[in-house]
Amino acid sequence: MLLINNLSFFRNDIKIFENLNLSLANNQIIQIKGTNGSGKTTFLEVLLNILEPKSGEIFWKGKNIKKNIFDFYNQTTFIMDQNTSTRKLTVLDNINFWRGLSSSKLSNDEVFILLKTLKIEKYYDTKVMYLSSGETKKLELLRLILEQKKLWILDEPYNHLDDVSIEILNQTFIDHINNNGMIIFVSHFNPTISNLEILDFN
């Protein structure tokens, strides 16, 4: 359970957001919406302890995340708006690195089935720099399944994706929340997911 209590953030004395309260329980999915520059990505960075809030606290399972930051990270997957795959390594090298980093128990066969679902299986031995931006984004979203974490935090996951991939991503979200997961994501897109809650930043 994630609890955000009276969170405020100021950048150079300019208010980005103030007195924000939010709670996220199992099986819950929240979409954050807002105009450009309304502080959506900044909110995610404060949530992940990259930026320091001016006031307020964030609790994960009843404990302040500042004191148990690695406990929190250990159960969180963060998909940024940039691609964290290393361009000079092959797709498989990147996948193996992510799997090792999160101590994932997924087998090679399962990874291959995932690659096949996303239709990038023929590139498994190709360097990431030769993939298109949509394919790179799909590879990035593969981390959601690979890392097997409880809380998913995503920044603009729908960018660069085609209709089929958007459908797969929506289905992945639904499967995850039915499986006691929690999701927060920032997007301008309107996905068709039942029980989607919307937090408006305007």
Added chain:
Amino acid sequence: MIILKKIFLFLKRESKLFYSNIVDLFSNILFFFLSVFVFIFALGADEQLLKSIGVGIIWSLLLLSSTLSLRKFYEDDFKNGVLMIIHMGGMSYELIVILKIFSHFLFVQIPFLVSLPIVGIFFNLPINEVYNLVLTFFIGSLILSCLISISASMNLLNKTNFSIGSIIVLLFSIPLIIFSVGINSADIHFNSLINLLIGIALIFLGIAPWSSAACIRLALKNK
């Protein structure tokens, strides 16, 4: 146990990146050799002259060549967010910096170390001076890797001024060059100078992880 696996994983990734960027290393070593040749041709074929100033020239050129790869030290991993992902995988930034310094020492400085005896031949250096050069560079390259790490992390957000990073490295390597070059002319003080060099290396190994990690955190905040 898990953290050891992750450290091994990190080094494996670094070695793969090293193989894919091996042309960069070759061009750095080529730069080093060519600048040595330029010096030799500029000074003429006076054996005694080359012998007396050889070590000093080799050290200055080593410093210049090692600052060539400075900007690449953290930049790629910082830009695409890999540093953040590794941190979220359970490694502190300090540990990441230590591993980066170690892999830089292993994959960039050791090839330079191997090329030193060959360069020694061009300057007609006596064998004991070549030994000293290799020994001092072995310790000195650790100091250099630490300095490069500090300087590269300080310049993560600097997109315009390319020379300031090299200036930091060159400025702080002045004591290193004084003691490393001085070791040949001071036969009696050999041990004390080596101890001084090891001392400097230990100081930098102590300082570099904390200062680089602080700079990386600051850069992530102001990205």
